[in-house]
Amino acid sequence: MAHPALDLSGITVTFGGIHALTDVNLTLKPGQIHALIGPNGAGKTTLVSVLSGELKPDHGTVRLSGENINSLKPYQRARRGLLRTYQLTALFQHIPLKQNILLSLEARDRARLSIGDLFRFGVSKRYASEVAEILENFKLTDKADVVPSSLSHGDRRRLELAMAIIANPSVLLLDEPLAGLSTADAVALVEMIQHQLRGKTPVLLVEHDMDAVFSLADEITVMVNGNVLLTGSPEEVRNSEEVQAAYLSDEDDF
Amino acid sequence: MTALIAEQILNGLQLGILLFLIAAGLTLIFGVMDFINLSHGSLFMLGAYLSVTFIGMFDNFAFSILLACLSVFMIGAIFEVMLVRRLYNRNHLDHVLVTFGVILVANEAVSMIWGSVPIFSGLPDALSHQVSLPFGIEYPSYRLLVIFAGIILAGGLFYLINRTRLGMLVRAGASNRTMVSVLGVNIKLLYTLVFGLGALLAGFAGAMAGPLLSVQPGMGEAILIQSFVVVVIGGLGSINGALLAAILVGLIDTIGRAFMRDILGFVFSPSVASDAGPALSSMLIYILMALVLFFRPEGLVPMQKRN
Amino acid sequence: MHGRLEIQSIVIPLLAIAIGPIVALITDDVYVLHIFERALIFAVAAASLNLILGFGGMVSFGHAVFIGLGAYITGIMSNADITALWLQIPAILAVTGIVAMVMGLIALRTTGVHFIMITLALAQIFYYTAVSSSTFGGDDGLVIYERSTFFGLYDPWDSWQFYGFVAIVSLGLIWLVTAVTSSDFGLRLLATRENPQRSAALGFHVLGTRLLAFVIAGMVCGLAGMLLANQSEFATPGYANWQRSGELLAIVILGGVGLRMGPVYGAFAFILVEHTLASYTNHWALYFGLILILVVLFLHRGLAGLVERVLRPRAAKRPEFEEAR
Known part of the structure; x- marks a missing residue:
């Protein structure tokens, strides 16, 4: 049997005695979009940090395609294809959008640092056609030379997503990709995720927007107070009284 | 030998106290305003020059020191209002460069006013004798005065910070900038006062150190760098850390300078020892700082940050 | 843009090395060559600092140490009758490279003010090592009796030929740093x-x-120190003190x-201000301090930014010219 794309078992994280995550298990199957939901403070962002390697868990193991990656640093995980986006967009603010994309392509093809980089020039020429295509796909063509710090929020979100997708990840973590977007922008981005990722890349989606979650997810994990409450299909989650009691009842957009 | 070591320890303590007075201002200004002030040493220099000048004018030691301190406080406050205030929302590189520029200006201004030749200010007669301490230690009374005055001022500073409303605001401001501004405090005035206070401490250190050093342009730089070492070892923004680190640096530096040659002499030939001794002793505090930063990057007593 | 050679980066350094001889010919005064030699040397040192500061965001307040190292190695070797550049340069690169590696490994653990x-x-x-090493002149510095040589290709004691040597090395190093910033590595450094x-x-x-950039910057700056040692026939601890780092x-x-091209403009402005003011007043540092304060306060992106704005008003907002934060 093929290994799951991503497999977490028994993840526990404490901050000064307080349990942020307690014995969290989660399995992301190849090709699936798996949503992670829960009220604020449920530990979703903590879990994403554990996955990307920015935070070390006290207990538990993280496996990427069956390989234990617990001891790997963020850049090493990224080189194995585990990429993430950030809740607050994290772009290279003062260099043009096109270069942001170039960096992502460079990371895909040649992440390793080598002295040879000093003697290689013309990265923009080498990737010219690919960059043009990406800009087209993500509707950013007319902003190619703009720096992210002067982009609109929606554009920045799209760029953030583009940079993660084009690096051809084996697993993609999307940390609240829709946060702060207008309805129209959110719909466009959901469309983009469907189109670009569905069936190709396994995605762990952390999101508050329930419409988006239920339209995208193949499977949903609900977390409350650092514990996994339930994992199941959207139908099961929607019908679970436990979930409704803990979470969904007081959520306006459900 | 015991007397010699005891004397050096007292010297180290005295240097430590001077360093603390300067470092306290630096670390306060950094903690509250997030501002790096390289020109803090220039305020030290001003304190020295002004006290020497006032002593010449009024022939009253205590009054001259007091007047020098108040003048430096005023100069610091004006400096804050005119220049520093514009830089709070800039990055640290800009702080470093502007205050580096201020050092150049201050040194040249001082040498234009007082000349570039070192000035030696005599001690008042009442303070220029030796005091007999227990264990047969003879120690200059003026240095003893520096230690006591420094301790008193340091005590006053701790009282101010831990017991008064101003101190409460300073502590709050150091750990949570936005909170203080919502409290409806006149934040501009607070910043000016904190800067002035830092200037006053540096000015006092300069005024007291004047008779022990040669008063000359650029005299602030050596002590500034040492004070920065103190601030970094203690933990940026931490007054308690600054005190601990200042005493530590003062003692290590003084004792190293006094005995390093002899210590090396046990192991190496005299010529090597006399060559390497001074080098190693000057380096000691920088090596200490590099070690502290390597093992405890936040310093010995890190400033408490509340979110 | 990134990866494309800019005409400016080629032309400005060429102009920079040409100004000295032109002024010397017009004024019929060979002495001015020495001033422009210094400007070029500082331009190289500043360019190496700009690599880590401007493109890598590392605010090093100790960069002058590499000038000092380069100068001392040159002086010590030359005084030991090893004047050949093909021996001196590898020695300098090796020592500055190792020192930069160690320094970088320690310092790069930290960021911000701690860095x-x-x-x-x-x-x-x-x-302090240099100050107390009595073998190499200690506090007084090391007088260098021989200038570096290169297979007898030029006479180091002829003003024009020596200027040519400084100009060619400087030109090469400035272009080298420019190439590094324009390479694929440069883009990663920006990131x-x-x-x-x-x-x-x-x-x-x-x-x-970051470490690779730090090491390259250290080595280039070491070569600037080699030039400075030759130019001043002197190596002193003062080359490496913190005021020098502040000046850089x-x-x-x-x-x-x-x-x-910022460092080129900056170095020429610095040397010319120093030289011009020094002939009127002993207190030229006062005016330099004032200029520095005013530039930081008001001249966003410095002289090169100003030139850019004048020459190409529409391109001035180009993002590549954002400053380091």
């Missing part, structure tokens, strides 16, 4: 400046990238931090 302070402290360690966390999340080795930072800012 500023630890680079300062590490440079002071070298400074670590802009967002180290994101760089790592993409799979780049942030520390390694000031030159980079004056010229425009993170702008490829």
Whole structure:
């Protein structure tokens, strides 16, 4: 049997005695979009940090395609294809959008640092056609030379997503990709995720927007107070009284 | 030998106290305003020059020191209002460069006013004798005065910070900038006062150190760098850390300078020892700082940050 | 744009080496060559600092240590009758490279204010070593009796030929730094400046990238020290003290931090201000201090930014010219 794309078992994280995550298990199957939901403070962002390697868990193991990656640093995980986006967009603010994309392509093809980089020039020429295509796909063509710090929020979100997708990840973590977007922008981005990722890349989606979650997810994990409450299909989650009691009842957009 | 070591320890303590007075201002200004002030040493220099000048004018030691301190406080406050205030929302590189520029200006201004030749200010007669301490230690009374005055001022500073409303605001401001501004405090005035206070401490250190050093342009730089070492070892923004680190640096530096040659002499030939001794002793505090930063990057007593 | 050679980066350094001889010919005064030699040497040192400061976001307050190292190695070798550049240059590159590696490994563990302070402290360690090494002149410095030679291709004691030597080496080094910033590596370096966390999340080795830049900058600056030792026939601890490091930072800012040609503008402005003012007043540092304060306060992106705005008003907002944060 093929290994799951991503497999977490028994993840526990404490901050000064307080349990942020307690014995969290989660399995992301190849090709699936798996949503992670829960009220604020449920530990979703903590879990994403554990996955990307920015935070070390006290207990538990993280496996990427069956390989234990617990001891790997963020850049090493990224080189194995585990990429993430950030809740607050994290772009290279003062260099043009096109270069942001170039960096992502460079990371895909040649992440390793080598002295040879000093003697290689013309990265923009080498990737010219690919960059043009990406800009087209993500509707950013007319902003190619703009720096992210002067982009609109929606554009920045799209760029953030583009940079993660084009690096051809084996697993993609999307940390609240829709946060702060207008309805129209959110719909466009959901469309983009469907189109670009569905069936190709396994995605762990952390999101508050329930419409988006239920339209995208193949499977949903609900977390409350650092514990996994339930994992199941959207139908099961929607019908679970436990979930409704803990979470969904007081959520306006459900 | 015991007397010699005891004397050096007292010297180290005295240097430590001077360093603390300067470092306290630096670390306060950094903690509250997030501002790096390289020109803090220039305020030290001003304190020295002004006290020497006032002593010449009024022939009253205590009054001259007091007047020098108040003048430096005023100069610091004006400096804050005119220049520093514009830089709070800039990055640290800009702080470093502007205050580096201020050092150049201050040194040249001082040498234009007082000349570039070192000035030696005599001690008042009442303070220029030796005091007999227990264990047969003879120690200059003026240095003893520096230690006591420094301790008193340091005590006053701790009282101010831990017991008064101003101190409460300073502590709050150091750990949570936005909170203080919502409290409806006149934040501009607070910043000016904190800067002035830092200037006053540096000015006092300069005024007291004047008779022990040669008063000359650029005299602030050596002590500034040492004070920065103190601030970094203690933990940026931490007054308690600054005190601990200042005493530590003062003692290590003084004792190293006094005995390093002899210590090396046990192991190496005299010529090597006399060559390497001074080098190693000057380096000691920088090596200490590099070690502290390597093992405890936040310093010995890190400033408490509340979110 | 990135990866494309800019005409400016080729032409400005060529102009920079041409100004000296032109002025010397017009005024019929060979002495002015010495002033322009110094300007070129400082331009090289500042360019190497700009690589880590402007493109890597590392505010090193100890960069002058590499000038000191380069100068001392040159002086010590020359006085031992090893004047051949093909021996001196590898020695300088090896020593400065190793020192920069060690310094970088310690300092790059920290960021922000701590980085500023630890680079300062590490440079002071070298400074005090030089001050107390009586074998090499200690506090008084080391007088250098022989200038470096290169297979007898030029006469180092002929003013014109020596200027040619300084100009060619400087030109090469400035172009070298420009090439590094324009290479694929340069783009990665920018990425670590802009967002180290994101760089790592993409799979780049942030520390390694920074360290490589730090080492290259140290080695280039060491060669600037070699030039300075030859030019002044002297090596002194003063080359490596913290005021010198501060001046290098000031030159980079004056010229425009993170702008490829900024250091060239900055160094020429610095030397010319120094030289012009020094002939009127002993207190030229006062005016330099004032200029520095005003530039930081009001001249965003320095002289090169100003030139850019005058020459190409529409291109002035080009993002590549954003300063380091």
